[in-house]
Amino acid sequence: MQSATQGILAVARSVLEKLDVGVVLTRVLEAARELTGARYAALGVLDDSRTHLVSFHAVGIDEHTREVIGPLPTGRGVLGQLIRDPRPLRLADVGSHPYSYGFPVGHPPMHTFLGVPIVIGDEPYGNLYLTEKRDGLQFTDEDEAAVGMLAQFAALAIDHARRYSTAETERARLERTVQALDAMIQISRTLGGETDLDAILELVAKRGRALVAARALIVEVLEDEQLIVAAGAGELPAGIIGQRMQAKDTVAELALTTGQTRRLSEEGNRTRFARYGGGTLGLMADDGLVVPLVFRERVYGVLIVLDRLDDDPFTAEHQRLLESFASSAATAVATAQSAADERRRQRIAAAEAERGRWARELHDETLQALGTLRLLLAGAQRRGDTDAMRDAIAQALEQLNLDITSLRALIAELRPAALDELGLEPALMALVERVQHSGLTVRAQVELPFERGEQVMRLEPELETGVYRIVQEALTNAVKHGEAARADVAVVLRDGCVRVAVTDDGAGFDPSAATSGFGVAGMRERAELLGGTLSMHSKPGEGTTVAVTLPATPADGAQSSERGVPAADR
Numbered sequence: 001m002q003s004a005t006q007g008i009l010a011v012a013r014s015v016l017e018k019l020d021v022g023v024v025l026t027r028v029l030e031a032a033r034e035l036t037g038a039r040y041a042a043l044g045v046l047d048d049s050r051t052h053l054v055s056f057h058a059v060g061i062d063e064h065t066r067e068v069i070g071p072l073p074t075g076r077g078v079l080g081q082l083i084r085d086p087r088p089l090r091l092a093d094v095g096s097h098p099y100s101y102g103f104p105v106g107h108p109p110m111h112t113f114l115g116v117p118i119v120i121g122d123e124p125y126g127n128l129y130l131t132e133k134r135d136g137l138q139f140t141d142e143d144e145a146a147v148g149m150l151a152q153f154a155a156l157a158i159d160h161a162r163r164y165s166t167a168e169t170e171r172a173r174l175e176r177t178v179q180a181l182d183a184m185i186q187i188s189r190t191l192g193g194e195t196d197l198d199a200i201l202e203l204v205a206k207r208g209r210a211l212v213a214a215r216a217l218i219v220e221v222l223e224d225e226q227l228i229v230a231a232g233a234g235e236l237p238a239g240i241i242g243q244r245m246q247a248k249d250t251v252a253e254l255a256l257t258t259g260q261t262r263r264l265s266e267e268g269n270r271t272r273f274a275r276y277g278g279g280t281l282g283l284m285a286d287d288g289l290v291v292p293l294v295f296r297e298r299v300y301g302v303l304i305v306l307d308r309l310d311d312d313p314f315t316a317e318h319q320r321l322l323e324s325f326a327s328s329a330a331t332a333v334a335t336a337q338s339a340a341d342e343r344r345r346q347r348i349a350a351a352e353a354e355r356g357r358w359a360r361e362l363h364d365e366t367l368q369a370l371g372t373l374r375l376l377l378a379g380a381q382r383r384g385d386t387d388a389m390r391d392a393i394a395q396a397l398e399q400l401n402l403d404i405t406s407l408r409a410l411i412a413e414l415r416p417a418a419l420d421e422l423g424l425e426p427a428l429m430a431l432v433e434r435v436q437h438s439g440l441t442v443r444a445q446v447e448l449p450f451e452r453g454e455q456v457m458r459l460e461p462e463l464e465t466g467v468y469r470i471v472q473e474a475l476t477n478a479v480k481h482g483e484a485a486r487a488d489v490a491v492v493l494r495d496g497c498v499r500v501a502v503t504d505d506g507a508g509f510d511p512s513a514a515t516s517g518f519g520v521a522g523m524r525e526r527a528e529l530l531g532g533t534l535s536m537h538s539k540p541g542e543g544t545t546v547a548v549t550l551p552a553t554p555a556d557g558a559q560s561s562e563r564g565v566p567a568a569d570r
Contacts (some may be wrong), residue, residue, distance in 0.1 A: 024158055032147055037552050038114070086161040087535065092138055095110075112136075115129050152489065211321055214307065215234050219507070234306075255302050264288040264290075291303045293330035293333060427468055442487045447491070449493060467548075471502055503545040506543055507543075534547070
């Protein structure tokens with residue numbers, strides 16, 4: 001029995017080494033051969049009805065012989081006897097048994113036979129078969145007892161391996177679910193801090209592809225009844241991003257109109273996809289899913305995944321994961337588009353408000369002053385008095401001087417000449433001087449290499465204009481809304497960035513509260529358009545600080561990397 005114990009220990013080690021049913025079955029067969037000295041060993045696994053063998057594992061027969069034998073046994077003859085009556089069976093000559101079915105052509109000769117059932121719990125799992133004990137000897141009582149003991153432990157090992165396999169399957173499924181949840185959380189986090197549609201779509205493409213291990217994924221957004229390839233990840237044709245795809249009569253149209261996922265393997269979809277995008281995509285995939293992006297019953301586009309990296313087809317579980325992910329992605333796309341629409345609305349409203357302000361300025365000041373001048377000259381003309389005419393002309397000249405000064409100030413606010421002719425620093429200093437006439441004391445610190453002769457090229461015009469307008473708006477708000485007495489302005493170019501800070505001692509406000517004005521939105525929009533960031537710190541009664549950081553680019557488009565100085569001038 002010592003050898004039997006060693007055989008059982010070998011099976012135990014196999015269970016500990018690798019919890020795989022196939023490995024355990026092989027180790028059981030090898031241990032059984034070693035225990036009994038049998039030349040051949042086999043293990044038949046029963047089907048659910050416990051009437052036939054659903055699988056057959058054997059050792060001792062080479063591959064060529066397997067091919068010659070043909071189909072594996074299903075449980076007839078002597079093997080069927082063990083199925084019908086699951087008790088140990090020992091035969092001196094298997095061919096002489098009444099239920100012997102005979103062997104197929106090419107089967108090696110077999111005489112001595114030992115069969116032992118494997119029972120898991122109270123249910124038969126299969127049978128262990130041993131034939132041809134070495135040296136032509138018969139299987140003994142000791143062999144039967146040893147193999148019976150091995151079969152009992154094998155039952156435990158197989159059951160344990162099956163449970164582990166099921167647990168591993170569940171673990172893998174749970175892992176995929178966690179991956180899906182993580183991807184959706186990433187999208188949700190993006191919603192909180194990112195409204196740039198391109199950035200969101202890029203994240204959607206990368207996360208979605210990883211979620212189902214696809215070779216490629218593209219995101220197509222619906223625009224003017226056409227699909228635009230907005231983002232992609234993986235193996236994609238060159239230049240496909242930005243292409244417009246005609247959705248009509250394609251598998252994408254089916255997904256859009258029905259709001260349901262379409263598989264390339266479905267009837268007709270292969271043909272529809274083959275002509276999709278002029279054949280660019282249709283020729284590159286064997287399998288795929290087209291999932292609509294739906295949010296609040298509105299379709300925003302589709303996700304298209306093509307082929308899995310392991311060459312296995314997409315399963316129903318992959319489809320469910322991708323559909324859940326697409327739901328979150330659609331929410332992100334809808335939110336980003338809404339944010340973009342809101343920014344456009346604010347820009348239009350801000351432009352209209354600005355036009356209204358200039359119209360009021362021209363009407364309330366310039367137009368009324370010109371009207372007064374006309375009445376003055378007309379009255380003097382009617383009287384015909386030379387002295388009166390001279391007085392009227394003197395008053396008219398004085399009024400014209402005032403109106404010219406007013407118009408110059410108005411024009412300077414619209415587009416200061418100093419900004420174009422002299423540069424950003426003189427324009428800012430002139431702005432500070434004009435603002436101080438309103439009663440606000442301003443201390444300015446402007447450090448720009450061009451104005452100091454340290455840089456040959458100025459900053460690009462859009463950047464100079466943006467900095468000027470941000471400072472202008474911040475000072476206007478300090479006077480108009482904050483009723484501030486003092487403000488500090490700092491504009492510094494350093495380490496390849498322009499840093500702007502405007503601090504006032506005004507009334508302050510709650511930045512999170514809704515406001516009917518567009519000044520803050522306008523400053524933030526300018527900063528974003530220039531690739532920078534804007535932060536605002538304020539509390540009621542504690543003043544306001546506007547801080548902006550913008551990447552500095554010289555006027556010729558060359559990138560600055562050292563104190564704003566182009567590489568050619570260092």
